[in-house]
Amino acid sequence: MRKKKIILLITILSVIFSSLLFYDKYFSTSGFEKITNADRFIVWIVTIIFVVYYIKLDSDPQLAPLALSSDKEGNKKNNNKPDVSFKNVAGLEEIKEELKETIDFINNSHKYTKMGAKIPKGILFHGPPGTGKTLLAKAVAGETNSTFLYASGSEFVEKYVGVGAKRVRSMFEKAKKDAPSIIFIDEIDAIGARRNLDSNNEKDQTLNQLLSEMDGFNTSETVVVIGATNRLDLLDEALLRPGRFDRHIYVGNPNIKARKKILEVHTKNKPLHNGVSIEDIANKTHGLSGAQLANIANEAAIIAVRKNKSKVDCEDFNQAIERVLAGLEIKNPSILLKEKKTVSIHEAGHALVSKILKTDMVQKISIVPRGQALGYVLKFPEEERYLLTEKELMGKITGLLAGRAAEQVIFNEITTGAKDDLTKATQIAQEMVCSYGMSTLGNISIDEYYIKNNYDIIRREMKKIIDKCFENALKIVEDNKIILFHISDLLMKQETITSEELDKIFQEYKTDLDYAT
Numbered sequence: 001m002r003k004k005k006i007i008l009l010i011t012i013l014s015v016i017f018s019s020l021l022f023y024d025k026y027f028s029t030s031g032f033e034k035i036t037n038a039d040r041f042i043v044w045i046v047t048i049i050f051v052v053y054y055i056k057l058d059s060d061p062q063l064a065p066l067a068l069s070s071d072k073e074g075n076k077k078n079n080n081k082p083d084v085s086f087k088n089v090a091g092l093e094e095i096k097e098e099l100k101e102t103i104d105f106i107n108n109s110h111k112y113t114k115m116g117a118k119i120p121k122g123i124l125f126h127g128p129p130g131t132g133k134t135l136l137a138k139a140v141a142g143e144t145n146s147t148f149l150y151a152s153g154s155e156f157v158e159k160y161v162g163v164g165a166k167r168v169r170s171m172f173e174k175a176k177k178d179a180p181s182i183i184f185i186d187e188i189d190a191i192g193a194r195r196n197l198d199s200n201n202e203k204d205q206t207l208n209q210l211l212s213e214m215d216g217f218n219t220s221e222t223v224v225v226i227g228a229t230n231r232l233d234l235l236d237e238a239l240l241r242p243g244r245f246d247r248h249i250y251v252g253n254p255n256i257k258a259r260k261k262i263l264e265v266h267t268k269n270k271p272l273h274n275g276v277s278i279e280d281i282a283n284k285t286h287g288l289s290g291a292q293l294a295n296i297a298n299e300a301a302i303i304a305v306r307k308n309k310s311k312v313d314c315e316d317f318n319q320a321i322e323r324v325l326a327g328l329e330i331k332n333p334s335i336l337l338k339e340k341k342t343v344s345i346h347e348a349g350h351a352l353v354s355k356i357l358k359t360d361m362v363q364k365i366s367i368v369p370r371g372q373a374l375g376y377v378l379k380f381p382e383e384e385r386y387l388l389t390e391k392e393l394m395g396k397i398t399g400l401l402a403g404r405a406a407e408q409v410i411f412n413e414i415t416t417g418a419k420d421d422l423t424k425a426t427q428i429a430q431e432m433v434c435s436y437g438m439s440t441l442g443n444i445s446i447d448e449y450y451i452k453n454n455y456d457i458i459r460r461e462m463k464k465i466i467d468k469c470f471e472n473a474l475k476i477v478e479d480n481k482i483i484l485f486h487i488s489d490l491l492m493k494q495e496t497i498t499s500e501e502l503d504k505i506f507q508e509y510k511t512d513l514d515y516a517t
């Protein structure tokens with residue numbers, strides 16, 4: 001930038017000098033008698049060159065800083081700066097909100113280091129493929145004008161046998177040199193999976209190098225490492241320790257609102273027929289990832305081109321959806337829709353009963369599939385509780401069985417969706433009988449040997465508890481069907497419900513019934 005200013009100054013001075021010469025030649029006889037016409041000509045030519053050069057420099061802002069930004073060794077500065085920002089990431093509002101803090105850390109690092117606060121070094125994105133993890137990492141780099149260094153975990157061990165550790169080292173060196181930097185390591189499980197005895201030495205060396213690099217750099221270097229994985233459960237504990245990847249952010253499949261926004265982003269540059277409803281497409285693509293939606297938008301455009309159409313219409317989108325779904329071997333959208341209804345009733349059942357029995361604080365209800373679960377009710381992490389009453393334990397079991405109870409009451413049919421709930425409920429019931437003395441067997445603790453040899457007796461006691469809870473769940477659902485439908489309708493519409501929205505529904509229908517178990 002300084003060079004540009006110097007050129008501007010020279011240009012101005014030479015313009016002034018040229019003007020003086022011009023004035024002197026045609027309007028005045030005193031002053032520059034000794035200057036010949038040839039001299040004047042040279043000055044004017046040089047001035048014109050400077051003016052043209054400056055105008056070109058000014059009108060080409062992209063080129064100018066790059067051409068002028070060589071560092072002391074004369075090397076061109078790297079230009080690994082993605083021009084992706086949060087604007088390009090549709091939906092995922094909560095995650096963007098969470099990342100704002102990190103962005104502030106990078107943009108105003110001095111503010112934090114002055115107070116002795118350490119900048120977080122590692123963030124881990126986990127969740128299913130194609131949900132925008134790479135895109136988010138790039139956007140963080142874009143929002144902070146940081147250098148973006150990409151590496152894939154599998155690359156370290158596949159392609160670079162023997163040099164994985166070295167490559168990690170040089171990547172961190174580069175990051176520090178070009179700080180602020182974001183190092184993004186995709187598929188980090190390929191190097192970061194739990195170490196065990198028979199594991200591959202090369203992989204361990206790479207992981208050890210990564211760990212020591214993360215411990216090594218100090219807070220004055222603004223380098224943030226973002227890892228991404230589909231398998232958080234596989235990662236080595238050492239990688240997740242404080243000071244390493246200690247912030248975990250789940251990036252899940254989008255809900256209907258987010259799908260709409262993602263589709264909007266990916267159809268923005270495509271001419272759409274008037275009849276195309278993004279809302280309708282979002283409705284039909286329940287459970288799909290951002291990458292799959294981007295793929296649908298692209299496929300639809302390709303189909304339209306093949307048919308020589310000037311705009312992409314509904315038919316093209318329907319074919320594109322079918323093609324993408326078929327490729328994924330996912331059932332057709334109408335089955336998806338029926339399943340969605342069942343899942344929304346099931347999850348509404350959990351939320352309704354948990355809320356009425358006040359067993360857990362419901363944080364979020366969702367019917368966007370997550371892992372093996374088709375839907376889930378996210379509860380507040382419970383405060384550390386050491387004592388639970390019998391009533392509270394019964395309440396927990398009732399809440400777990402409420403999903404199935406709701407299916408029974410509304411559809412008069414039960415599904416396999418309660419598998420996990422039953423496992424958890426059974427476990428609590430067994431603990432009540434065998435460990436806490438909360439059954440008709442009395443205040444005794446029962447050891448494994450006895451359980452093994454007298455399982456019928458234990459089972460009978462557990463069944464009594466479970467049956468009682470299920471009866472109660474059925475009754476609560478039956479008595480509060482209106483609220484249940486209200487929750488499930490909202491789930492069908494929005495796919496996720498926050499605790500505030502749930503509170504609102506309950507305020508609308510005051511229920512003072514006592515369902516003490």
Ligand SMILES: Nc1ncnc2c1ncn2[C@@H]1O[C@H](COP(=O)(O)OP(=O)(O)OP(=O)(O)O)[C@@H](O)[C@H]1O
Binds near residue numbers: 088130133228289291
């Ligand atoms: N929220 C989103 N907004 C806009 N586009 C998205 C979004 N999520 C995904 N996409 C699209 O899907 C593409 C793939 O996403 P990305 O590579 O970030 O997913 P990922 O989670 O890193 O996947 P993987 O786990 O397979 O590496 C993006 O380039 C983008 O086109």
Ligand SMILES: [Zn+2]
Binds near residue numbers: 404
């Ligand atoms: Zn359930």
